[in-house]
């Protein structure tokens with residue numbers, strides 16, 4: 001039978017991802033700072049422990065799915081962190097979207113303990129996490145990629161090797177900058193069309209058969225009533241939080257600054273998502289930028 005896999009961070013994404021590992025026959029040992037998020041997994045037979053160190057004491061393959069860089073630093077290098085009790089030869093895979101510089105630091109710290117750290121952020125959202133169809137962008141030593149892929153393919157349809165540690169994050173940050181720009185563009189375009197008297201469903205249909213088509217228009221439309229089964233159909237609950245998108249755009253900005261790369265639309269997108277966080281949209285899905293633009297009207 002398969003040996004146990006550790007999973008740390010059972011939020012919107014981690015919960016369905018860990019469930020897919022269980023479905024594929026891996027016994028899961030998990031932890032989360034928020035006990036409520038462990039309930040569902042415990043009912044499916046996962047063993048729940050108190051800290052990342054306890055998980056590392058039992059499992060030599062661990063996946064982490066945490067909000068942002070400070071949480072990853074704490075879970076790996078904190079007083080009850082993975083590296084306090086990690087076994088030699090362990091494979092540590094971080095699927096959070098964080099600063100690639102932090103991924104590199106974690107890899108160095110893990111190596112000192114005789115373990116291997118890889119970054120493997122995901123694209124796809126909660127729907128893809130649930131159906132096991134995520135895309136994983138993997139950075140780290142190439143010899144470990146096969147071992148990482150064995151686990152990641154239980155949760156994803158695409159597992160892509162990107163290069164040295166941190167390059168998975170680089171690919172993810174680029175994707176999300178384009179996603180944010182595309183979502184704002186879709187929201188303002190749909191709003192203009194509505195103001196010009198077009199039916200939003202018809203406008204979406206036309207965009208989706210024309211050159212303006214993008215993921216935000218055809219798979220995740222931000223206008224309520226255009227599509228079913230997306231956050232805009234459910235008062236922008238669930239999905240990918242505005243705070244997380246603002247974080248990813250901040251990562252894009254700092255990496256762009258460090259490499260002297262001009263990203264003018266990425267900058268504007270970052271400011272818009274930061275304003276939304278300050279105006280009560282923090283925990284709504286990022287497609288609520290449509291609602292935000294409607295509120296700005298007539299001001």
Ligand code: NAD
Nearest residue numbers: 009010011012013032033034066067071096097125126240
């Ligand atoms: P989330 O906030 O729903 O879940 C994060 C979980 O980590 C929470 O349950 C939290 O309690 C736990 N946590 C935080 N600090 C911890 C600690 N010190 N020890 C143990 N557990 C801790 O976030 P999410 O939506 O699942 O996203 C996770 C990551 O995946 C983020 O980096 C995000 O940017 C990225 N991501 C999210 C989506 C999406 O659609 N939600 C899509 C792609 C990538």
